[in-house]
Amino acid sequence: MKILIVSDTHGRDENLEKAVYREEPFDYLIHCGDVEGREIFIEALVDCPCCIVSGNNDFFSDLPREEIIDLAGKKILVTHGHTYGVSGGTDGIVEAARARGCEAVLFGHTHYPEIEMQEGILVINPGSLTFPRQRGRKFSYAVMEAEEGKNLQAEIRYL
Incomplete structure (x- = not known):
């Protein structure tokens, strides 16, 4: 199954739409927060299930702060x-994923794209489609493949 992972769109949809149209078809969309009130638009934009969590800029949001989802038999925080x-490192978030029996943790906030294996946990930050902060400041997202009986595979992609 193909999963599109985005974060930190901050209420601006143009690059999110570009990423969606570029990656279609996919089976699941995950938004790691800071949607700033655009969750209904995002859910209507795609023709698949969504997981959208709240970020530090999602004031007065009813979105969950975090979710554990199961995709192709893999538990993902x-x-x-x-x-x-x-912003100071991923040790705490990796420990939270491990404590919950997850194989992967997906997050945003820093606007820096990264994929790494840390202590047996796949750590993915798709970066930002609106305000990238990494060198070169390219708009980024991630695509993950999840299949029963296989390890999760992911890559960062740029607009």
Whole structure:
């Protein structure tokens, strides 16, 4: 199954739409927070199930702060990351994923794209489609493949 992972769109949809149209078809969309009131638009934009969590800029939101989802038999923690101090490192968020029996953790907040394996946990930050902060400041997202009986595979993609 193909999963599109985005984060930190901050209420601006143009690049999100570009990523969606570029990657269609996919089976699941995950937004790691800071949608700023655009969750209904995002759910209407795609023709698949969505997981959308709240970020530090999602004031007065009813979105969950984090979710554990199961995709192709893999438990995945989805959160924005700010409550785990991800700006200072991923140790806390990796420990949270491990404590919940997850194989992967997906988060945003830093606007820096990254994929790494840390202590047996796949750590994915898709970066930002609106305000990238990494060198070169390219708009980014991630695509993950999940299949029963196989390891999760993911890559960062740029607009």
